[in-house]
Amino acid sequence: MGHHCTVDVQLEKLGLVPFFRQLSAEELQKVNEMFRAKHCAAGDVVYYQDEPASYLRVLVHGSVKLIQHTTEGKDILVDMLKPGEYFGSLSVLGDDHYTETAVAQSDSCILVIANREFRDILNSRPAVAVTVLDITSEKLNKAREMTRHFTTMAVEKRIAHILITLCEKFGEESKHGQLLQVPLSRKDIADMAGTSTETASRIMSRFQENGFITSGRQWVAIRDKEGLTAIMGS
Amino acid sequence: MGHHCTVDVQLEKLGLVPFFRQLSAEELQKVNEMFRAKHCAAGDVVYYQDEPASYLRVLVHGSVKLIQHTTEGKDILVDMLKPGEYFGSLSVLGDDHYTETAVAQSDSCILVIANREFRDILNSRPAVAVTVLDITSEKLNKAREMTRHFTTMAVEKRIAHILITLCEKFGEESKHGQLLQVPLSRKDIADMAGTSTETASRIMSRFQENGFITSGRQWVAIRDKEGLTAIMGS
DNA sequence: GCACTAAAATGAGCCGGATCAATCAAGTGC
DNA sequence: GCACTTGATTGATCCGGCTCATTTTAGTGC
Known part of the structure; x- marks a missing residue:
């Protein structure tokens, strides 16, 4: 089965997500209604690499790991997420696919939103868009740092x-x-x-x-x- | 020394930058005035790794490589840019430093803007912010793909x-x-x-x-x- | 508590690629 | 055209870490 958390807890946790922290209570409420909650047990796969990607997710409770599978059969653990982090797909382009597999590492609660709808949020709330951008560039820096470490x-x-x-x-x-x-x-x-x-x-x-x-x-x-x-x- | 291009060419090139393409002619004009043009000769360093980072740059002409230096003395060539790409710092946080060194690989023309001002653009034009976000997540995917390749x-x-x-x-x-x-x-x-x-x-x-x-x-x-x-x- | 399962530890041999060192060749300045 | 500089090539040696194989151990279910 997996972890369950109440609607109240969801709302509270959503408010802690870095890019929603700045929203007012009523705005947060509105945004919250656009998300759908999903509960996963440890070991469950949230989505598979190369699958068409059309949802963005926010981890509310538990932990999730992002894994890239290679043709050689080796796996790379790209990132480990804790509550408050987003994952999945940001893009709205049709032919976009997940670049990694997401696996719940422990019982988890995940909020899901179609990325088309998430785009609407971003387009109507520049401050949120800018914060998401900050987080993404931070991740980009981390990823490049990782490459550096791997090679040197x-x-x-x-x-x-x-x-x-x-x-x-x-x-x-x-x-x-x-x-x-x-x-x-x-x-x-x-x-x-x-x-x-x-x-x-x-x-x-x-x-x-x-x-x-x-x-x-x-x-x-x-x-x-x-x-x-x-x-x-x- | 290095390459020189006219104000007209700058404006034209700026319009080709993916995240400004959608702006109207007059908006583009306004944005263009916020940038300052800088010309570099091949081999010139645009900025150094670990230097305090407060400018965002757009390559208009030429080519630029981004290099990370390591304590072991090895260099990593993280990215090679062509006209239309941005680089430098996106963050507005005070204690941010460049994570890499940028070197002009050939004579180049670069537009520079204080990232505080760039933030203003993003905050007032959500569509631009969302496009920058798209480009950044694309780069994040590429960076992770690179990590995968390095390790496997x-x-x-x-x-x-x-x-x-x-x-x-x-x-x-x-x-x-x-x-x-x-x-x-x-x-x-x-x-x-x-x-x-x-x-x-x-x-x-x-x-x-x-x-x-x-x-x-x-x-x-x-x-x-x-x-x-x-x-x-x- | 005992059997069972899957993670973790350990050992031996081998190979890709780093390192050190020397030579070669393509531009550059005069 | 010639010397010089710097990038590119090639050779020989050595070692970190991968692979394959085996043993040990920590948890789990009964």
């Missing part, structure tokens, strides 16, 4: 970097240190770093020996962020 | 892909085949593919032997695009 840094450094980034986004204090609030396997890490599961595993073991992290099946906690940062510059 | 494909395939992409963007018919209308060294190719100059050179030689390309100092022409496409799926 050794796998160990890439993984250190990934852990730090995840820690900033998903970390929450626990007895083990900053526990990442998201299921995270060795394969996930490998797909993010563009390496093999084995290599990811080896490096994670090394990090654990050095006391940088504590980790188990599908979970990771960062103990010593400075240690990881140090790895990156050496 | 062997160097040979990456270079084949890069040549095909460049051919579509810069190729013009000539006696040698599709001649790329942009200076392009082995190092440029290597920086785009995330490999060493030596490896890039070796692969380019192989392509030349196979009759896929013809190439000399700083120039490349594609003879057999299908051949290159075939390389990619094998």
Whole structure:
């Protein structure tokens, strides 16, 4: 089945979405009515890569990962989303297809809107459009940074970097240190770093020996962020 | 020094920029007055990575490459621009810095606007904002595709892909085949593919032997695009 | 608590591509 | 036309990380 959240919670969460935060209560209400809520269980596929793309989505609860499949059979984990982030398709052009597969990583609640309707929102509310643009250019910068890291840094450094980034986004204090609030396997890490599961595993073991992290099946906690940062510059 | 173009040419070119194409003649005139023209000679640096970023630019004539420098001393060629494309900073936040260095690859004419002013344009003209958003999400998709290629494909395939992409963007018919209308060294190719100059050179030689390309100092022409496409799926 | 399943760890061998080093060739300035 | 500079080529060596194969371990269902 999956997670369920009430209409009230939806409205509240929608108000927290960066590009809707600036809207007045009544405007938010109007926008909210244009969305349709969908609940997903962990592991559910929200949409598949190459499928015709005509919906934009906003994650309200849970976590979603974006994966690109390659002809070689390798997967790339492009992004991991937390509540408040948008995904899916922005474009209104007919022949647009999803460039990645979206999978719910844990039970999630997702708001869906036809991108034609979303366009209407953007066209009538410039401030929203500009904010969406900001977020998108930010993501563009991140994506380019990622390319840079892939091509210049050794796998160990890439993984250190990934852990730090995840820690900033998903970390929450626990007895083990900053526990990442998201299921995270060795394969996930490998797909993010563009390496093999084995290599990811080896490096994670090394990090654990050095006391940088504590980790188990599908979970990771960062103990010593400075240690990881140090790895990156050496 | 560098290239010079008249105010009339500027206005005309500005009208060709995708996100201004929809403006009326008088609006375009108004927008044009907000820009300041700058001329660059081949090799000139337009701005440096990490410099505080407060200007948005539109390339009117020539070509510009965007390069990210890394701590390891390696460079990544992130994008190559042709007239009509924007670059620089979109953000209005104070602590924003350029994420890459922009270098004129040939004599160029560039229109410059303070991004605060550009924001005003966006805020008052939603259609422009939405178009800029479209272009930016397109670039985001491209950037992610690039990441995918870097991590999954062997160097040979990456270079084949890069040549095909460049051919579509810069190729013009000539006696040698599709001649790329942009200076392009082995190092440029290597920086785009995330490999060493030596490896890039070796692969380019192989392509030349196979009759896929013809190439000399700083120039490349594609003879057999299908051949290159075939390389990619094998 | 025990069996079962899927994730994680570990080992050994191999190869693509980086690096270092030297040579070659195409323009450029005089 | 000749020396010079800089891009391009080619060769030899070495190593990080991939692959294949095996073992270990943490959770799950009963």
